[in-house]
Amino acid sequence: MKLLGLGMQILKRGQSSSGQSSRCHTACDCHQPCDALPPCPPNPFWTGRRVVIFSMLTFGAGVYTGIYVSQNYEVPRVDDPKKLVERANEKFRELVDGKKNTPVEQIVKDIKKEAKKILDD
Structure with a gap:
């Protein structure tokens, strides 16, 4: 979405500098100026807190799987x-x-x- 929004903003700038008004390019031909796209979110998705939580969940799932396998299956020692x-x-x-x-x-x-x-x- 971020890339799409950036591409649309660049296209609009290119049209306005060439002398054309920024109109909708949809099939409706409403001849009204398009609303500006919302700005990109300032924060990335993978913040430090989310990385820690995701890592803890993954580690916990691995520990649980290891315990389950060792209890229910005959696994030779490494x-x-x-x-x-x-x-x-x-x-x-x-x-x-x-x-x-x-x-x-x-x-x-x-x-x-x-x-x-x-x-x-």
Whole structure:
């Protein structure tokens, strides 16, 4: 709406400077001057207060959803960030080095990893 109002005001200024009177450009041909458009609202929609309220509502909905899912579904625990970083670094090294294991070697390697993981826990 703000952009539309600005465009209409610019069009009216252009017509009045070219010598034409500002008349309605509707199909009614009433030949009366158009009313000026209301000024744009001075305040933006996303004020600091609204941002805080919206953020609190979003955070609350996320917490509620997380609690609901953890209570009603069997969700495995997430590894520590240190373990996740180690795993990501290992995958990155595999990609950079270009090591490709055969499917049998990959299965054996995965079984060893899982066995080590179970023994560590």
